[in-house]
Amino acid sequence: MSALLDRADQAVSATTMARTFGARLKEVTNGDVPHVVVVKDNEPAAVLIGVNAYQAMQDEIDDLRAELLAIERLHSLDENETVSLEDMAALFN
Template sequence: MVRGFSAKLKEVTSGEVTHLVIFKDNEPAAVLVGVEAYQALQDELEDLRAERLAIERLSTLDKQNTVSLEDMEARFE
């Protein structure tokens, strides 16, 4: 990897390959991904966490104290 890093980095950043797994002592040690792929993974993870939180909150929703979207919008007009 040391001698060919520049070429491998170019492969990832150009989109020629999506990722590279870097091994140390015959074991996976790290993954090299481009910035766009990393950001896409981060965005997807954030979306999944928000969805999980919404699902958890729905189970404890108190319908007596909820406000409709229309009522909330009217409050801020």
């Protein structure tokens, strides 16, 4: 959790965030700051990030899930039931 607060200017109280949302949003969307951590009751409560950063994280999560699925499926791979790339291409040409 401490990685969220690597710079003091990235943390803002919920009250301050409510008053300065437009400016904070502009900082994030312009790339001036990578994210803003909203703190409530002295604990991180939310993170504001730009759409590009969010999409990049989602893409990476999707890639990692696909990789994990492929690794898991390799354990049950039966070499006798596999089809070569050449054979598969011949089926569809």
